[in-house]
Amino acid sequence: MLLGSIEAGGTKFVCAVGNEDYRTKDIVRFPTTTPEETLTKCIDYFKKFDDLKAIGISSFGPIELRKNSPKYGFITNTPKPGWSDVDFVGRIKKAFNIPIHWTTDVNGSAYGEYVISTLFNEHINSLVYYTIGTGVGAGAIVNGQFIGDLGHPEMGHVRVKRHPDDLDFPGICPFHGDCLEGLVSGPTFEARTGKKGQDIPLTDHVWDIMAYYVAQAALQTTLTLRPAKIVFGGGVISEEFLKKVRVQFKDLMNDYIDVGKLEDYLVMPAIKENGSATLGDFALALLEYRK
């Protein structure tokens, strides 16, 4: 049996096929252009495989995932030119009449990391996955299910307590200024310092400011969801940076509740090479197939 995965990002798409053990058999990457061209490439790719039983799609958003909505399966009001109001699932479903699982990119990644934890015999039933990259977003699993009754989480836009050495920075979110995304997404490095994050050494104080905000995101998530684990991915994240985040998290929590060893609680993805969403998609496709 083969399962398909589409990880639909704002800059690139990753299509893959795998088996029931979630092993990737084939994978292809291409840039995100127009919906017509990009979705056609997806369809042409999967046409090469017989025996494809189901597809898991995890997409950039915002997306409609309320099954009772006429726009279910659509990318909705995205700022990405041309992609607003695109019937993603409908288009794929027309080409392949097989079960399709539809969720956000970060939910797909969260599910991949959740499945891997379970395979490693960690008996968890909740996990949150944050991406800190061009934007900031999070996916969450609670009691083994995705959360969001009215829609998917948008944790990137919460407000946080401002760092005393960062009070003058207005933030860069076009909607909110200094929401979390407006303060810690990759492009905030350029906005603050004129330099890209990858060119600023971790000894620079700006990294302490970033760690303070990411630690608050982890704190909010912990106090709200009490998940078993919080995974951080995206270009801004590195193991060295997470060390700083853990120090600030410990300080903010002040032993109020115990989350176990921080090295096991605030972690990088267990699945390497940005493969979390692909694995998650396979697992979600299989669930959909078995329904």
Added chain:
Amino acid sequence: MLLGSIEAGGTKFVCAVGNEDYRTKDIVRFPTTTPEETLTKCIDYFKKFDDLKAIGISSFGPIELRKNSPKYGFITNTPKPGWSDVDFVGRIKKAFNIPIHWTTDVNGSAYGEYVISTLFNEHINSLVYYTIGTGVGAGAIVNGQFIGDLGHPEMGHVRVKRHPDDLDFPGICPFHGDCLEGLVSGPTFEARTGKKGQDIPLTDHVWDIMAYYVAQAALQTTLTLRPAKIVFGGGVISEEFLKKVRVQFKDLMNDYIDVGKLEDYLVMPAIKENGSATLGDFALALLEYRK
């Protein structure tokens, strides 16, 4: 069939019996003294009723609710003198060998409000209940279930963006200073102004500051959980105050996501006279009985 409810608060206990329609048949209130005396009063009360099939308990905390913990059913490390490490469920179970549902006070209230919404034919499957009183806490239902893998939520201790006119107030949380509880619990009125909240007119600017923080709590909850409804109870909350909260919420959200009419989204309890937890306990007791 009769169902029991114990709402265990830090200052008073409310015990009640009701039927399968969640109608209260009898109710009694007494102050919280020692665990021995208080739990004996509960037991003596319920002994008067034959045909009691199950009891729902919603308790102040922190409490242990992981079923696989040896301390399941305990109040754990509470600051309330004498109540740390008390085997609440064990004590009740010894007196009545019937099913017992055990959760936090705010979870009990959340469940009561959730059940009432459902009875009123609102087809929701998520709801968050905040109490803003002597302390600040929240209970949450997601996909029809309580959340919290490692323990119950502690949303009262998140950090928020400070109001520009409140930057000098250090907050009163003994653990965190200016966490949400340290900034908006009832006693913060005295700490800021020397006067009790009930004696400060809603036209006073301190209420705008309070509304700004409560709106951020609602925003964090919305962006993280996307619940169908957020209910606010506790001494600090009034319909007039919630009007201010809605204005600040709208401003902070800046049309980023649609939550429907704010008058229906950020609301006071539908169940009057602080009865949310009692009704929730009845419903949870019934669930436990039917298991």
